Amino acid sequence: MTASSKPIALVVFLENVGHITGLTLPRWLMSVIDWTTEEYAKLMLRLYGAYRRYDRVIILEDAAATGAQLLTTLQTVGGTHTVDLLLLAHGQAGQIVGYRGQEMVGEATFTALRQLRATAPGALDLRAVYGLNCYGLSLAWQWLELGAQAANGAVGVNWFPEPSLSVFLRNWLAGERYSVAVSRSNGAANRWWGRILRMPADGEHPWITSSRQIVVGQRDVTIDRRER
Numbered sequence: 001m002t003a004s005s006k007p008i009a010l011v012v013f014l015e016n017v018g019h020i021t022g023l024t025l026p027r028w029l030m031s032v033i034d035w036t037t038e039e040y041a042k043l044m045l046r047l048y049g050a051y052r053r054y055d056r057v058i059i060l061e062d063a064a065a066t067g068a069q070l071l072t073t074l075q076t077v078g079g080t081h082t083v084d085l086l087l088l089a090h091g092q093a094g095q096i097v098g099y100r101g102q103e104m105v106g107e108a109t110f111t112a113l114r115q116l117r118a119t120a121p122g123a124l125d126l127r128a129v130y131g132l133n134c135y136g137l138s139l140a141w142q143w144l145e146l147g148a149q150a151a152n153g154a155v156g157v158n159w160f161p162e163p164s165l166s167v168f169l170r171n172w173l174a175g176e177r178y179s180v181a182v183s184r185s186n187g188a189a190n191r192w193w194g195r196i197l198r199m200p201a202d203g204e205h206p207w208i209t210s211s212r213q214i215v216v217g218q219r220d221v222t223i224d225r226r227e228r
Contacts, residue, residue, distance in 0.1 A: 006125065007055035008223070009081035011073055012045070013105075014038055015065035015089045015098055041088050041165065048169040053223055056081060065089065065098045067109035075116055078124040084223075085126065085143075088165070091133030091158075110142050117146055128178050128221050132165060134158045140216045150178045150217030156210035160189035164213075177220045186213040 016037040038061055051057055058077065060069055077083060090097035095106040117124045126148040131139070136153025143151040158164075167188045171181035190208050197205045 006080070006082045008053075008084065008127070009056040009058065009077050010045075010050055010054040010084050010086060011070075011077065012041075012057070012059045012061075012086045013065055013070060013089055013096065013098075014041055014059055014061040015100075037161075038088075044166055044169055048166075048173045050169070050173060053173050054084075063099055066103045067098065067105040070105060071109055071112050071116075074113065074124060074126075078126070079120075079122060082125045082127050085129040085148075087129065087131030087133050087136070088161075089131075089133050091131070091135050091139070093135045093138045096131075096133050096139070110146070113146050130168060130172070130178075130182070132158055132161045137214050137216075140214070144216060144218065148217070149219050149221050150215065152182045152213050152215050154210070155212050155214060157207075158211045159207040160193055160211045162189075163192055164189045172223060175222055175224060177222055178217075179215050179220050182213055182215050186211075 042059065045051070045057070056077065058073055060066075060073060074083065074085075087096060090101070092104075095104045097103075098105050113124065124147060126143065126146055127150075129140070129143040129148050129151040131151075131153060133139075134154060134157045136158065137155050138153065140151040140153040164185045168181050168185035171184050172178065176184075189211065194205070194208065197207060199205050
């Protein structure tokens, strides 16, 4: 089975935690935000056709949003499917924030994935990794090392999960190139929030600078093909 003929799978790492950067919120409100944002993300996946475009969609949320479960899932599906990974979680430099904000997905998980790829090269077939996590660029190179063809990441705190997610999904699932989908997503977020934020006279707002998405990779891809 060649890479181009393999079915494709989408793995979604989904954990909002209910945290908003810079704010201390009561636990009940965090629970409401956590549930609402996760259900919204799942709605966007259905609205824009993820279940029609992918042969398999796997969502790791709540107690399944852990490094161990991500490793197991990628190991299980990676040998039979080409995998795209969607990271809808908070992040820190070199880490993804998992279940309840207490599970940190970092070097231990990446080390295990590198070992998996080294010992069984056909067991992990990553294609594109799209993330809304803060400091996502600090992880983008690790995804490429694991074989991903393209990845993105925010340079710092990502203040604009929306409209970033919806614009990316709309473009990517419609067949647009990965780099274009990310660029349009980041551009839409900058324009939308630029109208709301008080922009400094001598440049762009620091939130826009921090949220800038950088695309790295070996080749551009679409949902249908590895390159275009």
